Amino acid sequence: MTSSVGLERVLEPVGVLPQAAWRLDADPSIREDEVRVRVERLNLDAASYRQLSEKHSGDGDAIRAEVLEIVGTRGKMHNPVTGSGGMLIGVVDEVGPRSPLGVKVGDRVATLVSLTLTPLRITDGLSSWDGRSEQVPASGSAILFGRSIVGVLPDDLAPSLALAVYDVCGAPALTDRIVRQYDQPTVAVLGGAGKSGSLALAAARMAGARTVGIVRDEGEAASLRAAGIADAVAIADARNPVEVAAAVGEPATITVVCVDVPGCEHGAILATAPGGTVVFFSMATSFPAAALGAEGLAADVTMLIGNGYVPGHADFAVDLLRRVPAVRSLFEARLARD
Incomplete structure (x- = not known):
């Protein structure tokens, strides 16, 4: 049975909610109440980016490598030091038949829930990001649950501006x-x-x-x-x-x-x-x-x-x-x- 809060995505430790989990299953195959988003850009939260930047003395390559390591290890962007993540924008790829989120394939959306609980795969090695800003061009997939929150991007705002606003709304x-x-x-x-x-x-x-x-x-x-x-x-x-x-x-x-x-x-x-x-x-x-x-x-x-x-x-x-x-x-x- 699927769970609207994503319990089936938790790999360890079993029994906790996705935000508290150490590792999530980021498989892009969706369950009946899930939505898959084709990732276009991540927005790392300010505290997380500051910690990474200070740790690596502003070295963009090192910051990028650590973000990739976190996502690859944990199946989500969940900074183990700050406990925070951020959010993302992308295009809806597939919608499960029991999803209550009200989005359709092709919608450009912003996830209004933290990356610390969002199953995430990165497929481009973040090759378009220099590691020197909170906004991260990216390719990959993200999974939203039945109780996730998502917003369709407004037409009158540039995607980067909308992402910055939604990050702190x-x-x-x-x-x-x-x-x-x-x-x-x-x-x-x-x-x-x-x-x-x-x-x-x-x-x-x-x-x-x-x-x-x-x-x-x-x-x-x-x-x-x-x-x-x-x-x-x-x-x-x-x-x-x-x-x-x-x-x-x-x-x-x-x-x-x-x-x-x-x-x-x-x-x-x-x-x-x-x-x-x-x-x-x-x-x-x-x-x-x-x-x-x-x-x-x-x-x-x-x-x-x-x-x-x-x-x-x-x-x-x-x-x-x-x-x-x-x-x-x-x-x-x-x-x-x-």
């Missing part, structure tokens, strides 16, 4: 939901000039919040000021709790962490007002550090894991990109640099 949707639970809140976003950070700031502002963007240097600060989505912009090392709290100023009602480096938990907690909410969207977050740090600071804050899924999150993020041209410009500038 949970952040603005959840930020919008939380902002609407408070009366005239202040929202501070650590990493406000990045992909998820800029969308979170735009979503918060459109929902009526006062917004504060925290960035790492003057270049990012200038870009964020020009975008006009933050009422205040400040520079701080997100790993320095006192510096972050000072940069935010009056404690924020909601603090959103979108920084792809470890060690940012305590600053976010310290910068948040009693009764407020901290949302961790970074895969570099240590949740023991967050929990114990909040306890040690006697911080009465709600802490949430941004799990990347809110109903309607993909459409919400794409609509935000269309309505706020400055955010689109930030994304396009980042893609051009990469």
